[in-house]
Amino acid sequence: MKDFSSMTKSELTDFILKKKKELGERVRIVGYKGQFDDLLEFSDIIGDAYELVDAVKNTKAEFLVFTGWRFFSDIACIFAPDKKVIQANIKNDCPLAEIIDENDIKKVYTLLKERCTEKEVIPIGYVAAHYKIRSYCGENNGTTCTPANALKVIEHYLKENKSIFFIPANDAFNIITALNLPEDEIFVIKKDTDLDTIPANKKIYAWNVECYVHTHYKVDDIKKLKDQNKDIKIIGHKECAPEILEQCDYTGFVGDIYQILKEAPSGSSWGVGTVDTWVKRAAYEYSDKNIVSFRTDLVCLDMKITDYQDIAESLQSIEDYINGEGELKTQIDISEEYRENAGKALTRMFEICK
Structure with a gap:
């Protein structure tokens, strides 16, 4: 692959714009609204979490290059397995995606199912959670949500008289306040919570985490x-x-x-x-x-990880791949096992919020 490390910002900009024009509608660069300006100028699709989920379902492009957080790429793989999904920089991810271990979630959920004898417990994983957690939610009749539709998703299941296991809830306290539920109907879980202290039959169990911004x-x-x-x-x-x-x-x-x-x-x-x-x-x-x-x-330092060189390398790798001269840079793929169940979770979210 061409060496981009010595190129100036201006040279990289010219290369990216030229390559985008050459590749045409076969490629779409996807950016998140919360990113830095200078990357969004190259984006063909821009949105918040829910808008991007919806957009990647409907685009006809063969190749999707994501300049934002990794979990958006994961979603594209789930909903569009026929497309080639590239993460411009594999290290770019929201810390919330990695902050909770999948095995910890399984332990708590298993315990909740045993203790909550009066209601079914529905796991709801934030869209920023690791795809394995969202897959686990889908496998267990649960769903996912974005920050913008979390309240609607939670209220849907409360009306069905379900208990909710909310993972991870960066704004757990604010969502709880918006629901106007009595404090004794909610239990907030943290990483160091003693499992023996988790009570039975609460309306909401929220695993709370914190965004460092x-x-x-x-x-x-x-x-x-x-x-x-x-x-x-x-x-x-x-x-x-x-x-x-x-x-x-x-x-x-x-x-x-x-x-x-x-x-x-x-x-x-x-x-x-x-x-x-x-x-x-x-x-x-x-x-x-x-x-x-x-x-x-x-x-948000994590938003600063992807740069011009990453985008240039991604586009060059697509051209090389099309010409049979190389592999795609940091192509994202998710195994069928996780894709199927994570897809169930996302589909339920869209059904609830349509």
Whole structure:
């Protein structure tokens, strides 16, 4: 393969744009809304978690190059096994995907099934969870969810009088608050929870984890913004801590925040609590508004892993593969065993949310 390591950013940009034009509709580059600006300029498909899941189901491209987190590539493999899926940088993944061990989940779920004699326990795995966990959910009559539709999925099963095992719940406390359930109907599980302390027949068992960006904002961060501008409106990502969301005028996930800022009046001021790079892109796109981040030092380092060279190498590998001159770079594949059950989980999610 061609050596891209010595090429400048400008040279890499020219190469990527040229190669995209040559490969045409056979290739689609897929980006996540929360990524860095300079990568999204190459993306043919951009969306939040739910939008990307939907998009990869419907695209006619033969090759999909993912520049965001690895779990999006996994989803493409599950729903589009006929396509060649490439992860531009194999190390790029959301920490939530690796933070919980599959065997720990199996232990807890087995225990819950034994103890919850009054209700069936439905496992719901976040779309960011490792595909093996989502597969386990599908195998056990469960489903998956995105941050944006988690509440709808949970409410669906509560109406069916099911108990829910929610994995992993970065914003467990916020979802629980939104459900308006009594505290004694919920049990929050952590990595160090003694299994003997897990009670029976609760409505929700939430395995809580923390995002190292959204859970580190402080109330003082918002106070400083308000001190600087008394007219500023505050909007926080729903994965922020409850005490942060209490200080917000609006809350939402990436898609929600995007829409709120888009519809905001020209000249209005906004303090936004999510990844700083995303906020900067919103500020650039909606330059008629004053949009600032809660804090500029809280950056998702995992989103920074993929770079121009990775995309260039991926496109070159596709051309070489088409010409019979090489293999695809970091092609993602999932065994039939996991693909079938993870597919069941995703299909149930779409059925619930249609």
